[in-house]
Amino acid sequence: GAVVSQHPSWVICKSGTSVKIECRSLDFQATTMFWYRQFPKQSLMLMATSNEGSKATYEQGVEKDKFLINHASLTLSTLTVTSAHPEDSSFYICSARDSRSNQPQHFGDGTRLSIL
Amino acid sequence: QKEVEQNSGPLSVPEGAIASLNCTYSDRGSQSFFWYRQYSGKSPELIMSIYSNGDKEDGRFTAQLNKASQYVSLLIRDSQPSDSATYLCAVNMDFSNAGGTSYGKLTFGQGTILTVHP
Numbered sequence: 001g002a003v004v005s006q007h008p009s010w011v012i013c014k015s016g017t018s019v020k021i022e023c024r025s026l027d028f029q030a031t032t033m034f035w036y037r038q039f040p041k042q043s044l045m046l047m048a049t050s051n052e053g054s055k056a057t058y059e060q061g062v063e064k065d066k067f068l069i070n071h072a073s074l075t076l077s078t079l080t081v082t083s084a085h086p087e088d089s090s091f092y093i094c095s096a097r098d099s100r101s102n103q104p105q106h107f108g109d110g111t112r113l114s115i116l
Numbered sequence: 117q118k119e120v121e122q123n124s125g126p127l128s129v130p131e132g133a134i135a136s137l138n139c140t141y142s143d144r145g146s147q148s149f150f151w152y153r154q155y156s157g158k159s160p161e162l163i164m165s166i167y168s169n170g171d172k173e174d175g176r177f178t179a180q181l182n183k184a185s186q187y188v189s190l191l192i193r194d195s196q197p198s199d200s201a202t203y204l205c206a207v208n209m210d211f212s213n214a215g216g217t218s219y220g221k222l223t224f225g226q227g228t229i230l231t232v233h234p
Binding site for chain 1: 148150152157158159160161162165204208220221222223224225226227
């Protein structure tokens with residue numbers, strides 16, 4: 001089945017640090033990748049959608065200058081949390097799908113980000 | 117009105133029983149529906165997808181879709197303690213970005229916590 005690899009699985013860093021999270025599709029071409037954030041005991045909230053080779057589309061209320069998304073190839077998307085603060089601590093999850101087929105999204109294992 | 121609604125539970129069933137999870141959605145144009153299972157601290161795992169009215173069975177899982185009623189459900193037969201998790205209903209909605217690229221975007225319900233007790 002489709003595999004999505006997300007790295008790192010957890011990060012602990014000081015306030016003000018920028019953190020990059022990678023999301024890779026291992027056995028299919030991910031024309032579209034999604035970045036979600038999940039706070040404890042809440043559902044997934046979509047942050048942004050990226051299509052390969054074009055700018056990401058951000059959901060309302062998500063700061064595009066703070067959460068930088070790059071989808072430079074059909075197998076890799078990155079999310080950079082710039083100048084992270086404690087309120088950015090959350091579980092970040094990417095997903096990917098091949099939009100050319102009617103395949104569902106497949107999720108990475110998530111990255112638990114803790115900002116001290 | 118939320119776009120995708122689920123009963124947050126918790127739903128508690130005894131081992132071996134049938135667990136029934138329900139979901140309603142607001143967009144009549146939605147064509148694709150999914151059930152994900154999420155264990156605590158883990159990312160969601162796809163367990164069922166359904167695209168047309170009726171039932172779809174996969175092992176102990178059966179998804180049911182009724183587009184007229186805008187309703188999708190998941191039945192888990194012979195529930196096991198390992199089925200204890202949060203079950204997320206997701207509905208695919210089509211969007212186009214500023215560049216004209218069309219793509220599907222999932223909208224999730226808030227999830228139903230299922231507990232299967234021995």
